[in-house]
Amino acid sequence: MTDWRQHLIETPEGISALLDRTRSIAVLGIKTGDRPAPAYDVPAYAQRAGFRIIPVPVYYPEVTEILGVPVHRTLAGIGEPVDLVNVFRRDRDIPGHLDDLLQARPRAVWFQLGIRHDEVTETLARAGIDVVQDRCLLVELQARGR
Numbered sequence: 001m002t003d004w005r006q007h008l009i010e011t012p013e014g015i016s017a018l019l020d021r022t023r024s025i026a027v028l029g030i031k032t033g034d035r036p037a038p039a040y041d042v043p044a045y046a047q048r049a050g051f052r053i054i055p056v057p058v059y060y061p062e063v064t065e066i067l068g069v070p071v072h073r074t075l076a077g078i079g080e081p082v083d084l085v086n087v088f089r090r091d092r093d094i095p096g097h098l099d100d101l102l103q104a105r106p107r108a109v110w111f112q113l114g115i116r117h118d119e120v121t122e123t124l125a126r127a128g129i130d131v132v133q134d135r136c137l138l139v140e141l142q143a144r145g146r
Helices: 012-020 038-048 091-104 118-126 137-143
Strands: 024-028 052-056 084-087 108-111 130-132
Touching: 012 130, 012 137, 024 038, 038 052, 038 084, 038 137, 084 091, 091 118, 118 130
Parallel strands: 024 052, 024 084, 084 108, 108 130
Antiparallel strands: none
């Protein structure tokens, strides 16, 4: 039996390896580009860096497309494997997405800078899903020249 803690990605080497094997990023809590917001700017940067972005907004029921890509209302509704889910939700809102995350079974989940939820993280890691907490994807991509 493997230790679930091996799925906690906390080192620069672990982050690099995760980003090297990532092609598709579903963005849970993505915002529209009508005003500056990290939940739009980070995925826009990742898209320009060559990643396939799959928008999963929590709000904006009338929006059908973000970053030129059709939106999905749930992660499980994407209907195909996703390498990484980049999460832009407050800590207290994270448990409400756990079932959707587990059903979608992404290879990894990334909680943006300032976002931590140790209980959800442990549940995801025990399910074999890699997890990054409290780090900015944009900063990590820029540090690696992407």
